[in-house]
Amino acid sequence: MNWVIAALVCWILGYWINHRLAHTRLSNSRLISLAIPIIFGFTILFIWEALVRGFNVPMVIIPAPTVIASRFAVSLDILWVDFVQTFVKGAMSGYIIGCGSAFVIAILIDRSPFLQKGLLPVGNFIAALPIVGTAPILVMWFGFDWQSKAAVVVAMVFFPMLVNTMQGLAATDRMQRDLMATYSASYFQTLIKLRLPAAMPAVFNGLKIATTLALIGAIVAEFFGSPIKGMGFRISTEVGKLGLDMVWAEITVAAIAGSAFYGAIALIERGLTFWHPSQRGQ
Amino acid sequence: MKRLLPVLTVLIVIIIAWYGAAVGMNAKWAQDQALRQNIELNTSVLIADTWNQDRPRLPAPHQVAQELWKTTGAMMIKGKAMSKRSLIFHGWITLSATLLGFVIGTGAGILLAVGIVYNKAMDMSVMPWAIASQTIPILAIAPMIIVVLNSIGIQGLIPKAIISAYLSFFPVVVGMVKGLRSPDQQQLDLLSTYNANRRQGFWKLRLPSSMPYLFTALKIGMAASLVGAIVGELPTGAIRGLGARMLTGSYYGQTIQIWSALFAAAILAATLVGIIGYIQYRTLKRMGMQP
Known part of the structure; x- marks a missing residue:
């Protein structure tokens, strides 16, 4: 009482x-x-x-924060192994491959207005679909290890990143591009000196959306099969054993990793788009 | 037509690439089978085989479409729309959890947003956490909610709806706060020259001008709710719902079943978001906010 x-x-x-x-x-x-x-x-x-x-x-319903903290402290080694498996191997590699390829493809199709008009609605549509559902298929194709998790992450981050980069590349207006043309700038000069810098705020918007998606993809894909390590694997097995303190410890790790990842991208954004109104005066 | 042509071209290219990939991925199985029976496969037979296997690594588009029709339309014609083999039945299980969770989540989200806009202490304490929650994979606690509620005897619809609710909650809070704050100082000043009180300010200015933000948030929330309901069906060996179809499909190697469940989920998501988009269009048009 x-x-x-x-x-x-x-x-x-x-x-x-x-x-x-x-x-x-x-x-x-x-x-x-x-x-x-x-x-x-x-x-x-x-x-x-x-x-x-x-x-x-009872602890099987919800453990107290102190219990979770002490579990966190004594199982640091397991948490670290899981973190490396899910975040570094699964989420990060998928994030880099997915965002990188989306960025490159957005620049490539930027030269064709026809492809742009076709891909933008399709990309927007796919970005709203429950892509996590591809996890069982990709686990079947790429095996249980981190490669399948990276593949799920690629599928999840690709379209949001593609759409955002395409919108960013369209951010310059006629006047600015005409100015570059009067300087007799080539396509690549215009791209590197004008359009890519102008696209950066939208690109980083896509990168920030993708951070959360990457972690979700890597964790949920592990529910469909995983070697005996990984955050999603640990959550689903410990839930089965009713070891809820461990589940909460993993969730704490996921929360810290998620916000640190987002924060890192936001810091890079601040360094690269210092000129943008949303970053000035802070 | 001018807008449709590029989209159609992209879609056709995707379907052709899909057929091509199906040949590549299923060829090995077809070759192995042929080798076992000592038959020499020529190319056209091989391609036909890769597109019509029972358990292909990658089912061809027409196989998925057939399976979708077989488990929805054909069953409806036979009057078995709610039988356990029907995707309509599984889709309804998922849809009901999604909608219940969505209504709870958005309702609570709008209420909290109103509280945040009118109470400074609440704004400064809750808002940073609501924004931070968007960077955290909160979907990870879904299995725990299912199992914990199961252990105290609650199962079925409610646990999935809770997951859907908290996934749609935070986007709605953040979007709605932005929307309720969107009237600028001039408009607020105008209302105070009319001697409007806070209640009138809310109903006549803040709420109407928050509508575009609300609908954007609702679309995100609806997509998140559906993902939540599907993931909520994964643990504890659920046997009903689209997520359970995917899981049993992956256990038994029924790839066509997984793909059809995936497409059913995609169609469901597109329909739900489309409905909200239509309501948005009509509402904003009547409010004069959209040309």
Whole structure:
């Protein structure tokens, strides 16, 4: 009972602190806009912990955050092996192959308006389909190891990346291209000096969308068969054994990997598109 | 016609490439079979064989189309549309979970978005997490939800709907907050010169101007809901639904079954997103936001 009261008190306290912080004069400062979500996160974690303890929720339903943290700490080696298998081998190689080939193909078909008109609607359409469903087929074709996961990732990231790059390459207007023509710039000079830089914001939009898709693809493909390592494999087997603390530890890894991956791409974007209005003045 | 021609060309090229790939991928099996029976295969027989195998590595388009027809239209004609071999039945199982989850997820998402726009503390604490959640593969907790709910006796529709709901929830929150904030200061000032209160400001300005953002978010949410429902059918050996069809197909090497389930899922996704797109078109047209 004490734990339940503690949860309630923590909730009220957390809300009160955030409410006060949000309505101070400094509320738009960087420090406070960073502190408020962190306080909110810790409040949620504490309420979770207190409710699980207060109501004696069995671990097979939901483990307390401290249990998850201690499981995380003692199984770092397993988590690392899974991370390498799923993220580095499966997701990253698929991401690089998929995004790279989509980028190159977008530039190649850019010279033909006919192909563009044909591929843009088809690509948009395919990007909205449940591509994860190809996982069983690709696992059958490429075997259980990371190659099949990379193939699923390629299938998932290819079309969003293609569509975004094509839209980016169309971002320059007539005047700018005419200016390049008056400089008597060749096709490649125009491409490298004008159109690719102008396409960068859209390209990075595609790259950022693809980060999450890559991780989802690699994890879900492991549900269809995998060697005895990998994040998706661990999640599905530990769920079967009701080892939910391990499942949550893997999910923590996935969350950290996902946001770090996204953050890395966003940092590169900031370095390369510093001139764009959305990046200036920050 | 001018817009259709390039699209059709691309589609035809894809289908031709597919037939070509089917020859390449299925040839080995056909050769092995021929070798066992001591028959010499000439090219045309080989190609015909690769397009008509029972368990090909890559089924040819017409095989998938036949299977799709056999498990939907033909069954409907025979009046067995809801039998267990029918894709309509499996599609309906998946669709009902998708729609229930989608309604719950978008409803909760819109409510939270309204809360975020009108409460600064909520905005500053929840919004960063809602945005961060888009970079996290939250689909990974799907098997856990299924098993945990199963262990406390809830199974069938509800667990899948929960997965669909949380997958569609976050895109709707983020899109709707953007939409509710889209009126600029001039418009808000105009309303305050009319002495409009907050409730009027919401119903007459913020909500109408959020519509384009809402529909974009709904399309993303609907696609995510369907993926959630399909993935939700993978663990625990579900026997009903499109995801279960894919899983049993992959266990028994029934490639044609996997492909037809995949295409059924794709058709379902395209139809659902198309319906939202049509509603968007009609709504925005009546609101005068679209020419």
